[in-house]
Amino acid sequence: MANDRPFEGPVPVNDDDRSSCDDETNSESSGTQVRDTDEAWSDAGEDFQAQITEVEESLGEAQNQQAQADSNETCNTVPEHSYERGCFIWAPAATTMRHWPCARYAVITSEGDIFYKYLTVVENLQQNINCRKQGFFQSREFIEMGPLYLMPGDWNTAKLYLFRRKNRLAYKVFRPVLKVLPGLNDQALWPEKPSFDLNDLEPWLDYPDGLDKHSALFPCVHEPAFGGKPMIAKLWLTPACIPRGIETEMMAYRAAAGTGLTPEFIGHVTERGRVVGFLMECVQGARKPVWRRDRESCREAVKRFYEATGWLRADKGNRRHNFLIKDGNALLIDLSTALSPANVQRRPQGWVEEMLGEDLGGCWSL
Known part of the structure; x- marks a missing residue:
């Protein structure tokens, strides 16, 4: 015994x-x-x-x-x-x-x-x-x-x-x-997109003893039943975290669908039925932008994103690590700080032009 x-x-x-x-x-x-x-x-x-x-x-x-x-x-x-x-x-x-x-x-x-x-x-x-x-x-x-x-x-x-x-x-x-845990706001969800149970995503859930990879917030995963193609998971990690950022990002990706300015939004991630995150395309062959060579492409992508959707990513959201370069074109990633059209309209006159300026609001190098 x-x-x-x-x-x-x-x-x-x-x-x-x-x-x-x-x-x-x-x-x-x-x-x-x-x-x-x-x-x-x-x-x-x-x-x-x-x-x-x-x-x-x-x-x-x-x-x-x-x-x-x-x-x-x-x-x-x-x-x-x-x-x-x-x-x-x-x-x-x-x-x-x-x-x-x-x-x-x-x-x-x-x-x-x-x-x-x-x-x-x-x-x-x-x-x-x-x-x-x-x-x-x-x-x-x-x-x-x-x-x-x-x-x-x-x-x-x-x-x-x-x-x-x-x-x-x-x-x-x-x-x-045992508590009823909150899920993400229904307004942020895409009814037409599929859902993936968190337990079915691999290989992120292959936990070793003494796990120490807790800083990998956006792991690359795949779902065997979905063809096994690589995807990036972005999760609402605990109910104690305010979900506003991830909800904003999901709505911004929805607004940008079909523009070619962001990776593809694939679907929702669920944990025991509640939505706790989303999956997006893992862009194969993409790289991070180079300081001077790619800055203009990134600035142009932010401008086109605003013109196509009415959403504007500004300030620290435009640091160069929040872009990908694929075949010479810039893609926007991490839209958690993007401003909705309603929020943009409340900004003072001339603010949008300043954020779309050459230095991307002074945050490119952060």
Whole structure:
């Protein structure tokens, strides 16, 4: 028989460290989570963000002590073979003081199914663990913590409390809840475009042990049933991220369809039925623009994009890394900052001409 261990890792915990568990905790450890209908997330990303803020404010100055107490309450035991391994996929490079970062983990079952868990990371300033610090999730200390051992059950959100034990970073996962996660705005979707389940995209979901490629935000993937041609996936990585940018980009690609000024928009990416991103053409043989030789082609592409669609990409969106050159012609990529025709009309007179000027708003070299 396997030894019982708490939902804590990677350092084993002695029996003296365990706390008594109430009935609610026991139901969570058995994988029988109650659907949190009172706190169900709406379809708006802002509502999710507001709920995270409310949780943060409720802890106030005693957030570290409260988090430690909560994690102790859920220090349950289950047979070791019941653990699920969670591989780290992504977390924001930095967050504001108002919000805790939300990290994305993938759990691969023995049947090969993949489920995603969104863990809100609670910082521990008493032990100098600042998860809001730039580069924390890319640090060696965090990466070496390795895959998490997660409690089984049908849940998709929880709290992740980090602490140090024996000079190593350790963790406790508590408050697992199954919530209705928001999807992208229906106005941004293309009804005529196909949808691709995130689990069917390869090879991005071939997770190795100790995954450290969490910075690959726009991976090249293929879907065998779709002919296996390479595509670029752009994802809304966690519900804690404001989806406005990716929704804007989807609408801008739709406006530019057929112009030849952008890669082809192929379809939507779904996770358990909700739209979480899109796929676009991987332009074979394309290259990044060269400083002086291609600047005029890029400027002309921005101008033609505006004339054809009424959308305008301006300011930092026009840095040279947001263009591709194929057969001497420039293509626009990353339209998340593009302005809709309605927004362009609200700009002062002469602003459009300035943004379409020779230096592309002064942001070409950024």
